[in-house]
Amino acid sequence: MSESAYNFAYLDEQTKRMIRRAILKGLAIPGYQVPFASREMPMPYGWGTGGVQVSAAVLTPEDTFKVIDQGADDTTNAVSIRTFFERTADVETTTETSAASVIQTRHRIPEEPLTEDQILVYQVPIPEPLRFLEPRESETRKMHSLEEYGLMHVKLYEDISRHGHIATSYAYPVKVEGRYVMDPSPIPKFDNPKLGQMAAVQLFGAGREQRIYALPPYTDVVSLDFDDHPFEASKADQVCGLCGAEDSYLDEVIIDDQGGRLFCCSDTDYCTSRRAAGHQGPAFPGSEVAA
Amino acid sequence: MTPLLSVQGVTKHYGRHIGCADVSFDLYPGEVMGIVGESGSGKSTLLNCMAGHLAPDSGQVVFDTRTDGPRDTVTMSEPERRMLGRTDWAFVHQHARDGLRMGVSAGGNVGERLMAVGERHYGDIRDKATDWLQRVEIDAERVDDRPTTFSGGMQQRLQIARNLVTGPRLVFMDEPTGGLDVSVQARLLDLLRGLVRDLGLSAIIVTHDLAVVRLLADRLMVMKSGRVVEAGLTDQVLDDPQHAYSQLLVSSVLQV
Numbered sequence: 001m002s003e004s005a006y007n008f009a010y011l012d013e014q015t016k017r018m019i020r021r022a023i024l025k026g027l028a029i030p031g032y033q034v035p036f037a038s039r040e041m042p043m044p045y046g047w048g049t050g051g052v053q054v055s056a057a058v059l060t061p062e063d064t065f066k067v068i069d070q071g072a073d074d075t076t077n078a079v080s081i082r083t084f085f086e087r088t089a090d091v092e093t094t095t096e097t098s099a100a101s102v103i104q105t106r107h108r109i110p111e112e113p114l115t116e117d118q119i120l121v122y123q124v125p126i127p128e129p130l131r132f133l134e135p136r137e138s139e140t141r142k143m144h145s146l147e148e149y150g151l152m153h154v155k156l157y158e159d160i161s162r163h164g165h166i167a168t169s170y171a172y173p174v175k176v177e178g179r180y181v182m183d184p185s186p187i188p189k190f191d192n193p194k195l196g197q198m199a200a201v202q203l204f205g206a207g208r209e210q211r212i213y214a215l216p217p218y219t220d221v222v223s224l225d226f227d228d229h230p231f232e233a234s235k236a237d238q239v240c241g242l243c244g245a246e247d248s249y250l251d252e253v254i255i256d257d258q259g260g261r262l263f264c265c266s267d268t269d270y271c272t273s274r275r276a277a278g279h280q281g282p283a284f285p286g287s288e289v290a291a
Numbered sequence: 292m293t294p295l296l297s298v299q300g301v302t303k304h305y306g307r308h309i310g311c312a313d314v315s316f317d318l319y320p321g322e323v324m325g326i327v328g329e330s331g332s333g334k335s336t337l338l339n340c341m342a343g344h345l346a347p348d349s350g351q352v353v354f355d356t357r358t359d360g361p362r363d364t365v366t367m368s369e370p371e372r373r374m375l376g377r378t379d380w381a382f383v384h385q386h387a388r389d390g391l392r393m394g395v396s397a398g399g400n401v402g403e404r405l406m407a408v409g410e411r412h413y414g415d416i417r418d419k420a421t422d423w424l425q426r427v428e429i430d431a432e433r434v435d436d437r438p439t440t441f442s443g444g445m446q447q448r449l450q451i452a453r454n455l456v457t458g459p460r461l462v463f464m465d466e467p468t469g470g471l472d473v474s475v476q477a478r479l480l481d482l483l484r485g486l487v488r489d490l491g492l493s494a495i496i497v498t499h500d501l502a503v504v505r506l507l508a509d510r511l512m513v514m515k516s517g518r519v520v521e522a523g524l525t526d527q528v529l530d531d532p533q534h535a536y537s538q539l540l541v542s543s544v545l546q547v
């Protein structure tokens with residue numbers, strides 16, 4: 001089939017309308033999981049078909065699109081999704097956070113604060129935060145509708161009893177506008193504070209599980225915790241070796257055959273722009289902080 | 292005195308089949324009511340109708356709530372009924388695994404109801420859970436172990452602790468000693484008797500076992516084919532049964 005046989009952004013207009021209705025419903029009820037009829041996409045589920053369908057439904061020809069995977073624009077996953085929309089929607093793409101109008105992400109929220117002109121689309125593997133303790137879908141749905149969220153704290157209780165602290169460090173559950181408990185997708189809990197009061201629209205798409213949920217701009221989002229074990233947005237206690245940033249989420253990478261390690265920003269665009277602006281981290285010889 | 296629970300004309304059919312029919316009685320605070328009868332006589336059906344797990348076809352189940360006084364729990368909203376289910380009511384299942392979360396530690400199992408009603412201090416929740424484990428004779432050391440590592444009797448005691456931690460005013464029990472070895476049953480019965488006395492619990496206990504009601508129940512209802520055929524003080528019914536079926540039930544047990 002020639003590429004011109006595809007509709008704009010691959011999905012047909014009927015499907016996009018259906019997805020947009022789910023998105024609007026999600027925005028109207030922040031944190032509520034809206035069922036939608038997920039379509040087969042020309043990529044495997046693990047590749048974020050939920051996010052791809054949401055992006056396809058919100059993209060317009062004027063948009064500039066960015067895809068990040070664990071903070072990086074250049075992983076196979078990010079590249080293939082970006083290429084997919086370059087081909088099927090012919091939109092501009094970018095790696096620059098501030099230049100993008102729609103950003104699809106897996107596992108991270110960009111470090112640079114987003115604006116009211118942007119949409120952040122998350123790829124979600126498992127949308128149901130209560131799943132691990134209550135596998136029955138009929139029961140979790142009832143728990144959401146009746147606001148019975150004691151079970152969520154049982155999970156955190158188990159964490160503390162086993163590890164001495166809340167060990168959950170990804171997909172850390174949040175409560176939205178004092179109502180729905182939501183799984184923020186597997187972002188590190190370091191990113192949780194960015195979920196709340198964000199200026200951009202946040203959309204969450206789970207393809208295999210056929211759910212869409214959303215956070216409209218400036219929504220209250222609170223990470224669950226205990227009075228005596230308060231939530232902490234932790235990260236490695238290091239600075240970025242490349243750009244010296246102290247406030248960004250760091251990945252630990254192995255840099256040579258001798259097992260040498262380097263901590264550096266997981267958000268590659270953030271790191272690159274800081275370095276372009278003249279910031280330098282301790283990994284560079286001659287840098288004054290170099291150890 | 293206002294009854295804690297007033298059951299009126301409760302009827303439940305399964306299709307054309309009778310589950311229980313036209314059952315009425317009052318339970319006063321601090322009382323333990325036993326329900327006996329042969330298999331299939333409708334004991335569990337009645338209990339589940341009272342505890343809000345089954346919707347009766349007709350009849351009322353009026354509970355004296357803390358805040359609003361007597362309310363028909365059949366017609367109250369589901370959120371209200373479920374709230375009662377995790378605060379003022381407790382339900383002890385015959386099979387502990389139906390009443391426990393097997394993948395969650397003993398402490399988490401006991402703490403769940405506390406967290407469900409809004410407790411948010413880990414240390415306090417754990418202290419209360421540990422205290423309750425000890426009250427049901429489970430070593431405090433086991434607080435982080437999963438119930439899968441517990442014996443049947445321990446699982447049943449854990450289920451009881453999990454239910455009683457929020458200080459419920461009415462406990463429903465369906466064959467709480469069923470499926471356990473005789474010696475384990477005896478220990479559990481002693482424990483239950485102690486708890487009922489110390490906490491002044493009101494309870495409704497369904498059982499096959501007349502020894503259980505003899506020990507625990509103030510009053511007794513005998514069911515047959517979904518209907519209550521005789522009711523009265525436990526000793527009276529057991530020592531001087533009036534209905535032919537009760538006589539048969541008592542004598543058949545005595546012969547065993």
Ligand SMILES: Nc1ncnc2c1ncn2[C@@H]1O[C@H](COP(=O)(O)OP(=O)(O)OP(=O)(O)O)[C@@H](O)[C@H]1O
Nearest residue numbers: 305308309310328329330331332333334335336337
């Ligand atoms: N889910 C159901 N569907 C259809 N019939 C049912 C169902 N549950 C119970 N019954 C029938 O209703 C009647 C009462 O059953 P119930 O389970 O209440 O008896 P029981 O006194 O608790 O018996 P047991 O001592 O064996 O537990 C029986 O005839 C039973 O076969």
Ligand SMILES: [Mg+2]
Nearest residue numbers: 334335336465
């Ligand atoms: Mg039964």
Ligand SMILES: [Zn+2]
Nearest residue numbers: 240243265271
């Ligand atoms: Zn950096």
